[in-house]
Amino acid sequence: MPFEFANEEPLSRVKVYVRLRPVQKPSPMIHVDDETGTVIVDVLKSSGGGPPRSTIEQSAFTVDDIIRTTNQQRAFEHCAKEYTDEFLNGYNATIMAFGQVGAGKTYTMAGDTKIHVHRGFIQRAIGQVMEEKRAHPEAGIVVYMSYLEIYEEAIKWFNEGEKQRSYGQHLLNQQSSRSHTFFTLYMERRVGRFHTEHDTIVAKLTLVDLAGAERLKKTNVERGGRMRKEACTINKSISYLETAIYALRVGQNYVPFRQGKASTLLKESLGGNCKTMIMICLWLEDCFYDETVNSLRFAQKVKFLKTYPFRNKKLDCATATKRRHLQQIANLQQEVALKDALQGRPGLSFDDLT
Ligand SMILES: Nc1ncnc2c1ncn2[C@@H]1O[C@H](COP(=O)(O)OP(=O)(O)OP(=O)(O)O)[C@@H](O)[C@H]1O
Numbered sequence: 273m274p275f276e277f278a279n280e281e282p283l284s285r286v287k288v289y290v291r292l293r294p295v296q297k298p299s300p301m302i303h304v305d306d307e308t309g310t311v312i313v314d315v316l317k318s319s320g321g322g323p324p325r326s327t328i329e330q331s332a333f334t335v336d337d338i339i340r341t342t343n344q345q346r347a348f349e350h351c352a353k354e355y356t357d358e359f360l361n362g363y364n365a366t367i368m369a370f371g372q373v374g375a376g377k378t379y380t381m382a383g384d385t386k387i388h389v390h391r392g393f394i395q396r397a398i399g400q401v402m403e404e405k406r407a408h409p410e411a412g413i414v415v416y417m418s419y420l421e422i423y424e425e426a427i428k429w430f431n432e433g434e435k436q437r438s439y440g441q442h443l444l445n446q447q448s449s450r451s452h453t454f455f456t457l458y459m460e461r462r463v464g465r466f467h468t469e470h471d472t473i474v475a476k477l478t479l480v481d482l483a484g485a486e487r488l489k490k491t492n493v494e495r496g497g498r499m500r501k502e503a504c505t506i507n508k509s510i511s512y513l514e515t516a517i518y519a520l521r522v523g524q525n526y527v528p529f530r531q532g533k534a535s536t537l538l539k540e541s542l543g544g545n546c547k548t549m550i551m552i553c554l555w556l557e558d559c560f561y562d563e564t565v566n567s568l569r570f571a572q573k574v575k576f577l578k579t580y581p582f583r584n585k586k587l588d589c590a591t592a593t594k595r596r597h598l599q600q601i602a603n604l605q606q607e608v609a610l611k612d613a614l615q616g617r618p619g620l621s622f623d624d625l626t
Pocket residue numbers: 291292293294341342371372373374375376377378379380445447448449450482483484553
């Protein structure tokens with residue numbers, strides 16, 4: 273079915289939030305300023321030869337907001353609800369979690385499905401869509417969904433949800449995701465005139481839980497074992513994603529999205545017809561200083577990405593055929609006028625049939 277794209281839509285910037293996993297003793301080298309949404313990191317620099325002397329410099333990373341709450345409803349309302357609203361309004365939207373292992377990505381996206389108040393963004397987005405469907409029966413909202421994981425660079429479709437996901441256990445997380453997951457809702461709804469298909473809008477909402485890049489030394493997974501192989505594949509696919517983001521950021525002509533499955537699926541979300549939000553999950557323990565800095569560097573890169581969202585309208589077949597015919601007539605008229613001009617004939621004028 274053909275789609276119509278409005279061309280007056282503005283650019284949109286990828287929004288970046290940081291969510292902090294609660295910790296007992298946060299690193300003294302990382303300072304969080306909630307007011308300005310800035311995370312300041314102390315960087316030790318050794319200066320020259322002679323006796324070891326080091327100076328402290330600071331790097332500041334600013335994001336759209338910092339989320340400390342463990343309350344899932346509050347976190348959803350603050351960061352993700354607006355994207356579900358946009359989806360219901362006909363825009364493609366993506367909500368994505370990124371961060372090191374154990375930092376709270378799965379807690380944010382899927383939550384704890386056994387404890388109702390701890391359910392994550394996926395269930396809350398579904399709830400919001402169902403609420404809209406109930407409140408507006410005249411809109412005839414139809415929703416489809418798909419749920420897939422990328423495990424070892426192979427796509428596997430879920431039909432029973434999160435419990436089919438590939439998990440493993442290591443030092444940093446009892447239930448560590450070993451795959452990236454993509455949960456997608458597709459919606460069609462009528463707007464304006466109800467009796468024609470001409471006024472149908474369509475949109476896609478994707479909730480992505482990326483598996484966390486991990487330091488093999490810290491997770492201490494067995495050499496040559498399955499989990500080490502999984503970790504290497506995850507690290508490689510995150511690095512492909514970072515390469516694509518870098519290419520987008522510096523405006524390269526060729527962006528290597530197709531190196532990995534996750535980056536291929538995220539092409540539209542990172543630079544196309546989509547409104548996108550990324551939740552960077554941080555675990556501010558001292559021993560994760562390097563991982564925190566890496567995640568913040570990622571945040572700094574994605575926050576400058578631009579996307580081009582459109583309100584997607586679905587055209588019915590009759591309207592699409594009529595538009596195609598009008599375009600063909602205009603092309604033919606141009607061709608006849610060109611031939612007339614080349615052969616020195618007076619041009620024909622075409623009046624509308626009345
Ligand atoms: N914001 C938070 N509030 C409360 N608990 C949290 C929060 N973030 C994480 N946790 C807890 O930390 C643990 C690990 O979180 P989670 O499994 O979501 O990490 P992850 O980033 O998905 O890790 P992995 O990449 O290994 O799958 C869970 O037990 C979760 O309940």
